[in-house]
Amino acid sequence: MGDMVKGNIAMGEAAIRAGMHIYCGYPITPSSEVMEYLSWRAQEAGRQFIQAANEGEAMYMVYGAASVGSRVLTASSGLGISLKQEGVTYMAAADYPAVMINVCRYGDGLGSLESGQTDYKRETRGGGNGDYRNIVLSPSTVQEAVDLVYLAFDLSEKYRNIVVILTEGALGQMMEDCEYPPVKEVPFYDWAFDGKYTHGPYPSQMAVDLHAKGMKNNEKRALITENEQRWEAVGVEDAEYVLFAYGIPGRVVLGIVDELRKKGEKVGIIRPISLWPFPQKAFDSINKNVKGFISIETADSGQMLEDVALYAKKKGFGNVPCYFISSPPGVPKSKYVLENFEAIKAGKVKEVF
Amino acid sequence: MAKGKKAPEKILRQVPFCPGCGHGIIVRLVMECIEELGYNDNVLIGKPVGCASLLDNNLAVDTFTGAHGRNGASMTTIKRLKPDMLVVSYQGDGDCYNIGFSETMNAAYRNEKFTVIAVNNGNFGMTGGQMAWTSMPGQKTSTSVNGRNVELSGMPIRVPEMIAHSFDTAYVARGALFTPAEINKTKSYIKKAMQAQIDGVGHSLVEVLSPCPTNWGLTPLASMERIVNELVPYFPLGEIKNKGGK
Amino acid sequence: MKEIVFAGFGGQGVLTAGLVLSQVALFSGKKATWMPSYGPAMRGGTANCTVKYSDSRIYSPGQEAPDVIMALNIPSFNKFINMVKPGGVMLIDSDIVTCDTSVRSDVKVVKIPGTTIANELKNPKALNIIMLGAMVKLMGDFSEKEAIDGMNDMFGKKGKNKYEEANTAAFKKGFASV
Numbered sequence: 001m002g003d004m005v006k007g008n009i010a011m012g013e014a015a016i017r018a019g020m021h022i023y024c025g026y027p028i029t030p031s032s033e034v035m036e037y038l039s040w041r042a043q044e045a046g047r048q049f050i051q052a053a054n055e056g057e058a059m060y061m062v063y064g065a066a067s068v069g070s071r072v073l074t075a076s077s078g079l080g081i082s083l084k085q086e087g088v089t090y091m092a093a094a095d096y097p098a099v100m101i102n103v104c105r106y107g108d109g110l111g112s113l114e115s116g117q118t119d120y121k122r123e124t125r126g127g128g129n130g131d132y133r134n135i136v137l138s139p140s141t142v143q144e145a146v147d148l149v150y151l152a153f154d155l156s157e158k159y160r161n162i163v164v165i166l167t168e169g170a171l172g173q174m175m176e177d178c179e180y181p182p183v184k185e186v187p188f189y190d191w192a193f194d195g196k197y198t199h200g201p202y203p204s205q206m207a208v209d210l211h212a213k214g215m216k217n218n219e220k221r222a223l224i225t226e227n228e229q230r231w232e233a234v235g236v237e238d239a240e241y242v243l244f245a246y247g248i249p250g251r252v253v254l255g256i257v258d259e260l261r262k263k264g265e266k267v268g269i270i271r272p273i274s275l276w277p278f279p280q281k282a283f284d285s286i287n288k289n290v291k292g293f294i295s296i297e298t299a300d301s302g303q304m305l306e307d308v309a310l311y312a313k314k315k316g317f318g319n320v321p322c323y324f325i326s327s328p329p330g331v332p333k334s335k336y337v338l339e340n341f342e343a344i345k346a347g348k349v350k351e352v353f
Numbered sequence: 354m355a356k357g358k359k360a361p362e363k364i365l366r367q368v369p370f371c372p373g374c375g376h377g378i379i380v381r382l383v384m385e386c387i388e389e390l391g392y393n394d395n396v397l398i399g400k401p402v403g404c405a406s407l408l409d410n411n412l413a414v415d416t417f418t419g420a421h422g423r424n425g426a427s428m429t430t431i432k433r434l435k436p437d438m439l440v441v442s443y444q445g446d447g448d449c450y451n452i453g454f455s456e457t458m459n460a461a462y463r464n465e466k467f468t469v470i471a472v473n474n475g476n477f478g479m480t481g482g483q484m485a486w487t488s489m490p491g492q493k494t495s496t497s498v499n500g501r502n503v504e505l506s507g508m509p510i511r512v513p514e515m516i517a518h519s520f521d522t523a524y525v526a527r528g529a530l531f532t533p534a535e536i537n538k539t540k541s542y543i544k545k546a547m548q549a550q551i552d553g554v555g556h557s558l559v560e561v562l563s564p565c566p567t568n569w570g571l572t573p574l575a576s577m578e579r580i581v582n583e584l585v586p587y588f589p590l591g592e593i594k595n596k597g598g599k
Numbered sequence: 600m601k602e603i604v605f606a607g608f609g610g611q612g613v614l615t616a617g618l619v620l621s622q623v624a625l626f627s628g629k630k631a632t633w634m635p636s637y638g639p640a641m642r643g644g645t646a647n648c649t650v651k652y653s654d655s656r657i658y659s660p661g662q663e664a665p666d667v668i669m670a671l672n673i674p675s676f677n678k679f680i681n682m683v684k685p686g687g688v689m690l691i692d693s694d695i696v697t698c699d700t701s702v703r704s705d706v707k708v709v710k711i712p713g714t715t716i717a718n719e720l721k722n723p724k725a726l727n728i729i730m731l732g733a734m735v736k737l738m739g740d741f742s743e744k745e746a747i748d749g750m751n752d753m754f755g756k757k758g759k760n761k762y763e764e765a766n767t768a769a770f771k772k773g774f775a776s777v
């Protein structure tokens with residue numbers, strides 16, 4: 001039996017266990033417990049911790065830390081992650097790994113303190129200039145958050161790519177039992193700066209053939225797309241409607257689908273765990289006669305819905321209508337989702353795509 | 354510059370700055386100090402965005418590509434994670450004092466144990482000579498075509514003094530390059546700044562008044578004269594703070 | 600699956616009471632979730648948390664239709680009385696929630712003089728544990744011993760063993776009051 005642990009704290013502990021060497025960040029609700037916890041836990045575990053003057057500075061600290069080959073973590077929320085974006089794109093240009101946790105709060109600008117999923121587009125497209133992609137993983141339970149943080153460091157290093165854990169205020173704040181993986185002691189990566197010029201002028205951004213590097217990046221992204229799609233699916237083989245939801249809405253909708261199927265309704269769910277790469281392979285087992293795709297997000301507009309529609313087209317479901325259910329800030333209420341689903345089935349709602 | 358002396362072994366080739374530019378001399382001084390202190394194989398230079406972006410393919414040392422102005426943050430973690438490495442942040446004045454003011458001051462505020470070399474050429478050389486916080490009152494630049502109006506843009510900034518008087522750092526100095534004697538003094542400041550880092554005393558910063566003949570629209574010689582006559586009276590030379598070694 | 604809301608003023612220990620119940624559920628081999636109110640929902644000094652426990656996977660951790668609500672002040676009673684599931688229970692400290700409680704005919708209101716009991720125990724801070732004892736009895740899912748062991752296990756792990764005796768006494772009083 002595990003103990004009840006808060007999502008934010010569980011992610012902090014998972015980072016320590018995954019061999020994180022250093023944390024750099026700036027507090028913001030609802031992510032702050034990650035850094036509050038690490039402020040003492042990192043020291044206890046012989047790791048480092050810095051409270052930066054702002055999120056931008058924190059990200060350039062991450063950039064420096066990655067350059068000498070350390071496992072580095074930052075966490076923030078909403079607009080805090082916005083401030084980091086220049087650093088993120090610099091890191092992409094240098095092929096540096098790092099893990100960045102976004103405990104998403106709902107809204108534009110200062111937004112709110114409430115839980116939301118309004119950052120999907122930024123995280124999956126990359127919020128900075130240029131043509132990079134971050135790997136984006138989204139948990140729906142505290143246990144999954146722990147497992148994904150652990151995985152994130154490995155993927156980040158494997159592909160030399162930033163991995164974003166996109167979670168929500170609700171998951172960061174809630175408690176659930178979880179089992180922690182073992183503590184890893186990870187040495188600094190050996191491709192990094194060691195002060196001896198071992199790797200020559202790496203990573204020089206002045207002298208590279210940018211297009212050639214871009215083509216190599218495309219190969220890397222194709223490899224990630226092939227290897228790293230993750231999702232949970234229930235009932236899609238015979239579904240008349242397939243619902244898409246990730247994170248906290250993902251688990252809520254799983255419950256709805258479970259209940260409806262017990263009543264004999266042919267409805268299925270795809271819960272993406274990797275948001276980039278989007279789990280397009282999940283479409284392969286969907287009933288060819290499906291009547292509609294529905295994305296349920298804690299956001300004003302259908303952000304993931306655009307990916308659902310894009311991959312539906314790619315996978316031969318181009319004529320299947322794609323609907324959106326916008327759930328207000330917080331944890332979606334099953335009753336609300338069900339009512340909206342009924343309205344869609346009754347033809348009272350127009351598809352978005 | 355130590356004339357006739359063999360160039361430091363870690364300078365692969367001359368960095369292609371404009372003729373008469375101060376950057377070339379300062380880079381050479383930095384590399385000489387690193388070599389003389391025995392750190393050729395345990396050093397990282399943080400390069401900025403600015404004319405000194407050209408550094409990394411010409412120096413045979415680990416060179417970190419800083420984001421514009423943000424080396425104060427990146428050098429912080431590099432030095433903390435690699436405490437035995439000599440970490441030198443080489444920055445232009447626009448990089449270090451304009452866009453990077455927050456990072457520069459915060460690193461000094463925390464007394465991070467790395468060394469900053471700040472090249473004060475009074476403008477943004479790289480991007481065509483726009484006004485910097487160090488541009489002089491009345492100075493014509495491409496964003497102050499009628500001369501810098503300090504009523505609207507403030508008086509030129511003296512970051513070394515701010516740091517020396519506000520924060521508990523190890524070493525702060527300002528040097529220039531207009532005579533061999535000044536060059537030698539500047540070199541001694543740079544070396545002491547690095548020594549303060551090596552001894553773990555704390556943060557160190559050396560500002561160097563540096564000519565930018567191209568954007569000043571002056572000959573190399575007239576540029577040096579401008580430094581003596583116009584800049585030194587406002588930007589006094591010498592050590593501003595020296596906590597001494599351990 | 601059971602859904603319980605704990606609500607009251609910040610400082611009355613409602614979040615802790617909820618956490619203890621979730622930990623007791625884990626202790627007896629069930630799954631549990633604990634979701635606090637935070638941010639804007641916390642303004643005005645009221646706090647609440649939602650606990651769910653079940654023998655199988657818990658889908659939504661959020662407030663849906665609580666089986667039981669514990670309200671330790673009048674604002675909480677007013678806020679939550681209409682949320683209780685038909686046939687559900689509203690558990691109140693009758694010393695504090697002195698308003699008219701006959702609002703819904705389909706909800707059973709259980710009144711415990713929690714503050715009086717706490718004063719008798721000379722332990723006013725134990726109100727949350729007394730009410731939790733009553734709650735556990737009402738739920739009928741855990742034995743008294745199971746619950747007390749689970750509670751003491753949790754506080755023990757937090758290094759708060761010294762309150763074990765007082766907590767046990769408070770829990771027993773609450774359990775016996777229903």
Ligand SMILES: Cc1ncc(C[n+]2csc(CCOP(=O)(O)OP(=O)(O)O)c2C)c(N)n1
Pocket residue numbers: 401402403404405421444445446447448449472474476477478479480485
């Ligand atoms: C975020 C960002 N803004 C603007 C620029 C454009 N830029 C490049 S270098 C520079 C100024 C450099 O001036 P300084 O630091 O004084 O260096 P110098 O070339 O004078 O040595 C500017 C504004 C940039 N690269 N990045």
Ligand code: SF4
Pocket residue numbers: 369370371373374375376404474478479564565566567568
């Ligand atoms: S523009 Fe000015 S600072 Fe830049 S290389 Fe030329 S002279 Fe030097």
Ligand SMILES: [Mg+2]
Pocket residue numbers: 445446447472473474475476477478485
């Ligand atoms: Mg300049």
